[in-house]
Amino acid sequence: MSAASDAAATFRSLHGKEPVGVFSAPGRVNLIGEHTDYNDGFVLPFALPHRLAAAVAPREDEQLTVATLGSDGRVQQADPVNISELEPGQLEGWAAYPAGVAWVLRSHGFERGADVVLAGDVPTGAGLSSSAALECAVALALLGAAGEADPDERRRTEIARLAQRAENEFVGVPTGVLDQTASMRCVDGCVLFLDVRSGEIEQVPFDAAAAGLRVLVIDTRAKHTLAESGYGDRRRGTERAADLLGLKALRDIEPDGLDDALARLPEDLRPLVRHVVTENQRVLDVVTLLKSGRLAEIGPSLDASHVSMRDDYRISCLELDVAVDAARAAGALGARMTGGGFGGSAIALVPEADLAKVEANVKAEFERAGLKAPRTFVAVPSPGARQDPPETWAG
Ligand code: GAF
Numbered sequence: 001m002s003a004a005s006d007a008a009a010t011f012r013s014l015h016g017k018e019p020v021g022v023f024s025a026p027g028r029v030n031l032i033g034e035h036t037d038y039n040d041g042f043v044l045p046f047a048l049p050h051r052l053a054a055a056v057a058p059r060e061d062e063q064l065t066v067a068t069l070g071s072d073g074r075v076q077q078a079d080p081v082n083i084s085e086l087e088p089g090q091l092e093g094w095a096a097y098p099a100g101v102a103w104v105l106r107s108h109g110f111e112r113g114a115d116v117v118l119a120g121d122v123p124t125g126a127g128l129s130s131s132a133a134l135e136c137a138v139a140l141a142l143l144g145a146a147g148e149a150d151p152d153e154r155r156r157t158e159i160a161r162l163a164q165r166a167e168n169e170f171v172g173v174p175t176g177v178l179d180q181t182a183s184m185r186c187v188d189g190c191v192l193f194l195d196v197r198s199g200e201i202e203q204v205p206f207d208a209a210a211a212g213l214r215v216l217v218i219d220t221r222a223k224h225t226l227a228e229s230g231y232g233d234r235r236r237g238t239e240r241a242a243d244l245l246g247l248k249a250l251r252d253i254e255p256d257g258l259d260d261a262l263a264r265l266p267e268d269l270r271p272l273v274r275h276v277v278t279e280n281q282r283v284l285d286v287v288t289l290l291k292s293g294r295l296a297e298i299g300p301s302l303d304a305s306h307v308s309m310r311d312d313y314r315i316s317c318l319e320l321d322v323a324v325d326a327a328r329a330a331g332a333l334g335a336r337m338t339g340g341g342f343g344g345s346a347i348a349l350v351p352e353a354d355l356a357k358v359e360a361n362v363k364a365e366f367e368r369a370g371l372k373a374p375r376t377f378v379a380v381p382s383p384g385a386r387q388d389p390p391e392t393w394a395g
Contacts, residue, residue: 003053006119008393010069011055014077015115019055021144022393025136025385026051027122027129028182029217029338029347031191031206032298032305033283035313037176039238039276040197040249042283045178046206046381047186048217052120052133053388054141059113066098066138069119083111088170097131098138100170104162105142114145123375126219127337127344131171132179135163136385149387153185156385157199160184174232175340186384193287197251204290206381211295214355216348217338218327218362219375220319224343231340234313238276241269250276271312278308299334299349306336306346315341322365323348323374330354330361347379 001009004022011019026047033043059065062084067077078095086103098116116138122130139159143151151159160180167173167180177196186192190203208215242249245261250273253261258277262270282301289297306324310316316337323346324335331354337346350358359376366374 002392003051003120004055004388004393006069007053007055007117008395010067010075010119011057011115011117012395014067014075014117015057017057018395019117020057021141021149022053022055022388023137023140023144023385024051024053024120024388025133025140025183026186026382027133028179028186029128029215029345029379030178030182031347032279032286032301032336034279034305034309034338034341035234035238035315036276036279036283037178037196038174038235039242040251041276041280043178043194043196044191044204044283044286045182045186046191046379047182047384048122048128048379049382050120050122050128052118052122052130052137054137055117055393056141056145057115058145059115061113062111063113064099064102064116066095066116066118068094069117071121083113086170089172094134096171097134097166100166101135101138101163102142103170104166105139108162110142110146112146114142116141123219125223125344126221127224127339127341128217128219129179129183129339131167132163132183135166136160136180136183139163140385140387144387156184157181157201174235182384184385186381188383189381191290191381193283197249204287206290206295208295208349209352209380212352213296213333214350214352214378215380216327216332216350216355216358217377217379218323218346218348220323220343220345221372221374222317222319222343224340229340229342230315231342234272234315237269237272241265241273244269251280253277255281271314275308275312279305296333299332302334302336302347302349303328309337309341313341317341317343318369319343319366319371319374320346322369322371323362326362326365327358330358332358
């Protein structure tokens with residue numbers, strides 16, 4: 001069963017009718033370019049095959065009802081809310097995300113109520129962007145129910161920004177726009193090279209299998225929540241550094257100006273700035289390698305990115321370090337934590353022939369360290385958010 005057919009089937013059993021449409025959005029991994037998005041920098045994510053689907057039908061009133069099918073097969077229903085009465089901070093937990101999307105769309109003239117039912121397989125709390133998948137699927141569903149179908153590229157970028165606003169202003173988590181843009185704009189078979197400052201996007205083909213390689217995702221199962229982590233701290237630190245330097249954002253520091261910039265900053269901010277400036281350069285280096293058909297050579301950049309996040313940005317944790325070290329020791333060409341950090345997932349670029357060995361070593365090292373067993377899977381760049389055709393979900 002796909003996310004779309006699960007969402008539609010659950011919709012039917014809850015509401016006793018067909019949804020008017022089903023819309024789904026993927027989670028993501030970020031190949032490289034971490035904590036650069038809110039510094040106006042570069043990111044390079046790709047969409048996962050894991051998706052969250054939203055089955056929807058419009059209502060005659062202004063109520064939003066949302067239910068979600070859990071991985072245990074149980075349906076959870078959020079308290080219905082009146083869209084015209086939504087206020088930031090009013091809701092907690094998962095229900096705040098769809099309500100936040102309705103709240104932000106309200107300021108763009110969409111006030112019609114809807115019944116929404118969610119289902120999918122994007123791991124939650126794994127740093128794989130389940131929140132953005134939820135926001136983007138719900139945004140497409142509410143817009144679709146109001147008659148707006150098939151957004152073009154420009155509109156998709158706008159929807160990503162609206163979803164980010166829902167998360168920042170309604171839910172209260174100060175994320176950048178990486179995850180929502182990945183969910184809305186990624187395409188099958190490519191990594192998405194996004195320049196956050198200009199909004200420019202380039203789809204860069206990424207076929208690890210053709211190079212005899214695989215991208216292994218290691219979900220450490222160390223729960224990652226941006227709301228409670230040091231994410232906001234790091235963000236404020238980099239913004240303060242930019243202010244002190246009289247810059248709009250750390251993006252404005254070129255690698256050859258880094259030492260000068262560091263010399264002008266208090267000691268506690270220097271490692272943060274060093275991470276952002278060197279990470280932006282690593283994204284550019286990786287893009288150059290990919291474009292010249294040298295995918296197998298990106299490993300050292302992935303490794304350097306992890307070291308920078310572990311030692312300078314200080315957002316890694318025992319589980320992520322064990323995952324990365326164990327993957328490398330068993331033959332990975334490069335490995336790094338991906339996403340916000342403080343738990344969540346790592347990725348490793350692994351020769352196909354070493355895949356089983358790498359997975360086994362990661363599991364063995366987790367056991368040796370007394371950690372909960374991690375989950376692993378191979379990820380390939382998959383399609384972005386879309387309306388799911390009825391033949392994939394109709395009853
Ligand atoms: C999280 C945030 F949501 C993104 O905006 C980004 O900052 C990422 O952490 C780190 O690169 O996923």
